[in-house]
Amino acid sequence: TQLLEQSPQFLSIQEGENLTVYCNSSSVFSSLQWYRQEPGEGPVLLVTVVTGGEVKKLKRLTFQFGDARKDSSLHITAAQPGDTGLYLCAATGPETGGFKTIFGAGTRLFVKA
Amino acid sequence: GAGVSQSPSNKVTEKGKDVELRCDPISGHTALYWYRQSLGQGLEFLIYFQGNSAPDKSGLPSDRFSAERTGGSVSTLTIQRTQQEDSAVYLCASSLGTVKETQYFGPGTRLLVL
Secondary structure, three states: OOOOEEEOOEEEEEOOOOEEEEEEOOOOOOOEEEEEEOOOOOOEEEEEEOOOOOEEEEOOEEEEEOOOOOEEEEEEOOOOHHHOEEEEEEEEOHHHOOOOEEEOOOEEEEEEO | OOOOEEEOOEEEEOOOOOEEEEEEOOOOOOEEEEEEEOOOOOEEEEEEEEOOEEEEOOOOOOOOEEEEEOOOOOEEEEEOOOOHHHOEEEEEEEEOOOOOOOOEEOOOEEEEEO
16 A cells, blocks of 8 residues: 655644655655645645656745655745645656555644634 | 545535445546545545446545446446545545646535544
């Protein structure tokens, strides 16, 4: 069974601080996705990373896929209250049985103004 | 265009009753997924439809759970003889085609079994 382990589980920071959240697995994945979920809503896709060592930037968010394609990180620069939410990593592909997307338990981020 | 919609948004039921949860995917999306999210947890895959057929039912937790999709559009997830451990948010997502396509999620149905 492939597992995606996310850390930390919970993070509370002040506006303007930087933070990094992690997604780790013992399995190799062909791609990894990061989602953000706000209360009462479904997850929304932020980015997909597919190449080992790949770095993608989305405004103040920087996503990295590990060289071995077993782990990924999300770095937020100068966090804002609007960044508050549950950040989920997910993987889909032959490694997950083809049709199945597996999700980590998520990192719950709270940014205080 | 409209996004994925789910109904009801909230459902409270008594243990032992049956419930039906509905998902209306984005028009033209052939793939549809059901997930379950328990409090403080990530999403648990339940079932995947491509058109009206479900090539992967491996995630259904027990034979009390079933799902169908008709006309390549609306899907219904049915839970029979509900148990308290079925309490969770049930999320539906749809995508244009294969699992490589972006999944768009609905807001979920919050189920509480008393």
